[in-house]
Amino acid sequence: MATESNRDKIIELSRDIIQHIGYHSFNYKQIAVLIGIKNSSIHHYFPAKEDLGVAVIESDSSDFNDKIKNWNLESPLKRTDYILDLYQQYFNDGMKLCIIGTFGSSYEDIPEKLQTAVNVYIEKIAQWLSETFKDGLASGEFRFKGTPEAMASAWLSTLAGSLQMGRLRGAVHFEETLDHLRNSII
Amino acid sequence: MATESNRDKIIELSRDIIQHIGYHSFNYKQIAVLIGIKNSSIHHYFPAKEDLGVAVIESDSSDFNDKIKNWNLESPLKRTDYILDLYQQYFNDGMKLCIIGTFGSSYEDIPEKLQTAVNVYIEKIAQWLSETFKDGLASGEFRFKGTPEAMASAWLSTLAGSLQMGRLRGAVHFEETLDHLRNSII
DNA sequence: GTCTATAGCAGGATAGAC
DNA sequence: GTCTATCCTGCTATAGAC
Numbered sequence: 001m002a003t004e005s006n007r008d009k010i011i012e013l014s015r016d017i018i019q020h021i022g023y024h025s026f027n028y029k030q031i032a033v034l035i036g037i038k039n040s041s042i043h044h045y046f047p048a049k050e051d052l053g054v055a056v057i058e059s060d061s062s063d064f065n066d067k068i069k070n071w072n073l074e075s076p077l078k079r080t081d082y083i084l085d086l087y088q089q090y091f092n093d094g095m096k097l098c099i100i101g102t103f104g105s106s107y108e109d110i111p112e113k114l115q116t117a118v119n120v121y122i123e124k125i126a127q128w129l130s131e132t133f134k135d136g137l138a139s140g141e142f143r144f145k146g147t148p149e150a151m152a153s154a155w156l157s158t159l160a161g162s163l164q165m166g167r168l169r170g171a172v173h174f175e176e177t178l179d180h181l182r183n184s185i186i
Numbered sequence: 187m188a189t190e191s192n193r194d195k196i197i198e199l200s201r202d203i204i205q206h207i208g209y210h211s212f213n214y215k216q217i218a219v220l221i222g223i224k225n226s227s228i229h230h231y232f233p234a235k236e237d238l239g240v241a242v243i244e245s246d247s248s249d250f251n252d253k254i255k256n257w258n259l260e261s262p263l264k265r266t267d268y269i270l271d272l273y274q275q276y277f278n279d280g281m282k283l284c285i286i287g288t289f290g291s292s293y294e295d296i297p298e299k300l301q302t303a304v305n306v307y308i309e310k311i312a313q314w315l316s317e318t319f320k321d322g323l324a325s326g327e328f329r330f331k332g333t334p335e336a337m338a339s340a341w342l343s344t345l346a347g348s349l350q351m352g353r354l355r356g357a358v359h360f361e362e363t364l365d366h367l368r369n370s371i372i
Numbered sequence: 373g374t375c376t377a378t379a380g381c382a383g384g385a386t387a388g389a390c
Numbered sequence: 391g392t393c394t395a396t397c398c399t400g401c402t403a404t405a406g407a408c
Binding site: 020021022024097100102105106107108118119123126145146149150151153154156157158159162164166167168169172173174176177179181184 | 206207208210211281283286287288290291292293294295304305308309312331332335336337339340342343344345346347348350351352353354355358359362363365366367369370
């Protein structure tokens with residue numbers, strides 16, 4: 001942790017830029033300039049752009065894994081607050097999109113490897129949301145119509161959309177959307 | 187109507203392609219091939235790509251205007267069913283995205299003219315949704331927490347996200363999301 | 373209004389020296 | 391592991407003939 005490798009820097013910076021402007025608009029030179037190396041050096045770590053794209057998705061997915069390990073120690077309502085807060089942080093950080101939202105919105109035009117990586121990641125989130133809702137129903141903390149799985153679907157759609165529409169319509173729109181989600185389960 | 191001008195064909199085909207693969211991935215040649223002309227001929231109608239982009243957004247916005255003129259003759263609940271059905275049609279037609287969703291997700295990387303056109307369009311939809319929800323509350327047909335404006339924000343986020351996440355997770359996810367919306371107002 | 377031809381640029385990717 | 395140099399491709403856009 002004392003010194004971060006260039007490989008890690010590349011992934012981290014790429015992730016941030018992709019969340020801001022999307023996979024297609026992001027390019028090697030933007031990263032190279034920020035680190036202070038040439039773009040050919042990035043090809044040393046990631047021969048093709050899609051290799052870097054996969055690394056970004058897996059890095060984000062891995063971070064999410066670490067997060068839920070801690071979140072799962074708390075009550076279902078606290079867990080949902082944690083993920084709402086995570087999205088609030090994305091919004092506050094220059095209105096960036098979540099990884100599944102930015103890759104999902106360009107899904108029809110990314111290499112198959114990237115599609116697969118996004119699919120795996122999103123199913124993990126869906127699974128975690130479903131379990132959280134199920135736990136909340138069992139404990140009596142949550143009350144809503146439909147199945148936990150259906151509520152997880154609705155949350156995924158709304159979370160991804162909240163950042164995109166919030167970028168256009170501003171903070172009020174974004175926060176009204178998150179409030180709607182929170183109210184939909186209690 | 188007997189014969190559609192090439193200009194109209196260009197806008198219509200561009201709109202469909204943009205909804206499927208996004209503004210950046212769409213290019214003049216794809217349209218040219220479909221119509222059977224050369225891409226330089228498209229520049230005759232739309233000198234720059236962003237001119238065509240603006241035309242596409244305004245065309246979609248104009249169609250929406252025509253639709254709500256008819257929808258507004260019906261009850262609030264019927265009106266909301268009409269827009270849910272519109273999104274179901276998008277999904278059925280090769281899982282394409284709505285115009286505000288596809289331009290919104292690439293908002294940070296499109297010319298200012300396009301940003302403005304999307305903003306105008308989305309505010310029109312937000313306005314119509316707000317009025318519909320207000321009418322439904324007044325008539326007693328709808329019952330929900332929060333303001334009509336906040337519910338409109340939530341709907342916009344969720345509708346845009348439903349198509350994107352539905353593309354990844356399939357028809358069940360998509361329909362669960364639409365059901366969630368319908369249940370949130372009654 | 374459509375064509376051919378071509379300019380011009382950006383970005384992904386590779387070869388080979390250090 | 392990073393560099394310079396270069397290739398290649400795809401796409402936007404323009405000039406000018408028909």
